[in-house]
Amino acid sequence: SPFQLDLYNYFIKS
């Protein structure tokens, strides 16, 4: 089954 990506990687920590 497809692998769930982590949202954390998409958003810039400020």
Add this chain to the structure above:
Amino acid sequence: MLEARLEQADLLKKVVDAIKDLVQDCNFDCNDSGVALQAMDNSHVALVSMMLKAESFSPYRCDRNVALGVNLTSLTKVLRAAQNEDILTLKAEDAPDVLNLVFENTDSDRLSEYDLKLMDIDQEHLGIPDTEYAATISLPSVEFRRICVDLMALSESVSIETSKDGIKFSCAGDIGNGAVTLRPNTNVEKPDQNVEIELTEPVALTFSLKYLVNFCKAAGLSKTVKLCLSNEVPLLVEYALAGSSYLRFYLAPKIGD
């Protein structure tokens, strides 16, 4: 101090109901532009971003920026005491221990007051980059909910493919496959029923249906929902609220097979 009065408690009740299963403890960040909330679910798959602009309240007063750390399960218990049509006022001091909620029913002259204990929540601040999406689809929110619920009966995941001809939701499961295609459709008399597609390039992405069905709890907040997609970036699901306020959900895609 903060003082924010909503004409109808219904709005906050529905917003909290739509997000409480995704995020539990979160800060309501209040400043002079309104009340904002941004929180990621524990598994880092979904992010909730709510903005209730000052214009959505009447009146709205916020003298100093304040973060109200709220447990949404607790807030739900308090909001259950509000009738949908009640006038709701949120009040807090500048360094508050509690959030004061007042519900007014003008018909029966009933005034209810609750204090909700606040918590210190050390929340990571994440920036959401401005994204030019390859596809933006607007469709009736109940239609989107129905598609997600129907497909979840067959599979955990849905593939969403957009082209200028339409948007196709498809899934494959143990008992069989399913697909729903919506074509662009304009109804002058019922614009809420429109399906609008703006596309700069075709997009194909796969998402967890469990999360999409969860987002669809917000369908009662807006007759239409906007889906914004680009290959390899999170899906944005947006419910527009009155006064340019919004409730947005971001969902990380799945990759591979």
